[in-house]
Amino acid sequence: MGWLSAGDGYEVALVEGRVAARATSGRAAGRQLKSLPRALKDHPEVDRLRRFAEWLDRHAAGCVAQVDTWMVSSLPVPTRLLARVWPDEAWQSALRDLAVVGDDPDEVGFLRGATESGELRIVNLDGETVRLSPRTVTLPHPVLLPDLDDVREFAAELGIVQGVEQIHRATWRRPDDLDAKATEVRDFTGGSFRSRFALAARASSLGYRVSGGYATARVRDGGRTVEASVWIGEPYWDDEVETGSLTWQDQDGRALPLREVGPVAWSEGMRMGAALYAGRVIEEGKDA
Missing domain, CATH: 3.30.310 (TATA-Binding Protein)
Incomplete structure (x- = not known):
């Protein structure tokens, strides 16, 4: 987002999620100020940017919540849907580097990109970047990944940081020796x-x-x-x-x-x- 005029001598913009100001005249012209001048605190443009920042925060939280739901439930997600939302930074932050599975349930890779045509760019566990275009993919719950330790080790080598807790999510496996009547x-x-x-x-x-x-x-x-x-x-x-x-x-x-x-x-x-x-x-x- 660019800088917007806010009264005489100032411009404002969202910088890293917060409203910032810079002077347009004098010795400090063009320089971002350390704090918002008192004269701008109730300015309409500042208020508008604050409300927009709040909306962006809610939107980002909503994207994370939706992707988490897909992952926890291992629901099939249309690849065209992923391609459509990918340009949105909030969606991309939530989806990037999640482990995904396409048509072959044994082929796991990390999502790195999506094209408008519905093609996904994946880094597989051999370290190769491949392109896939299945109709749907799943973002599997980690307890369903057969080689979770290997996936975690490979992710560490790649320096992967996920926006939604998936491969490093704490998991428990049900014991095999449970009493038949236990509830x-x-x-x-x-x-x-x-x-x-x-x-x-x-x-x-x-x-x-x-x-x-x-x-x-x-x-x-x-x-x-x-x-x-x-x-x-x-x-x-x-x-x-x-x-x-x-x-x-x-x-x-x-x-x-x-x-x-x-x-x-x-x-x-x-x-x-x-x-x-x-x-x-x-x-x-x-x-x-």
Whole structure:
């Protein structure tokens, strides 16, 4: 964005997401000022730029949230859609360097570009840049990648930094020796919080939904929707609370036996439970 006239002697612009000003006359002409002059604080152009900056922040957050949804659910995304949004810097920041899979589920690569015709530029795990044009691609959840450690190692060699947490996302794999009748995980029970409000606030800040006495995470896994839930206490309870069990339900509200929970739903549920439990109050001292 270029510089805009803002009254006598000044121009303003968005610089790195903030409103900046520069003088147009005098010894400082053309030089960006360290702070916004008092005379410009209520100027209409400054207000307009501030509101535009806020919109850009919301747009960027929305792009990240949408891409995260595609990734967590491993939903097929039309390549033409990726090509259409790629010129937008916010979308590009969220999508660039994500691991993608096209027609061949064993061929994983990192997204580096997209053309208007729907062709994707990918760096594969051999370090070669290739062009693909499948009808759709998936941004797989890391628990579904068969050689995740190798993918992470290669990403480190390339210096890849992802705008959406994917390959370095914490993952859990469901044990094979679960009791056939078990329906809850108690690994994260007993995490103490000063109040139910504090625990609910932590859940919300991490992006989880708070409904009734639960923090929940809804995941599409294997073609069905599954909701993971952690008990966080009755609403409006003001005293100290503790985290409860982690459970999973299908879209009809039926409690799922742990053996029926899919790999993505299991990993995301455990990730939620661990993230909530990590914020617990830890007493100091020898008797803690």
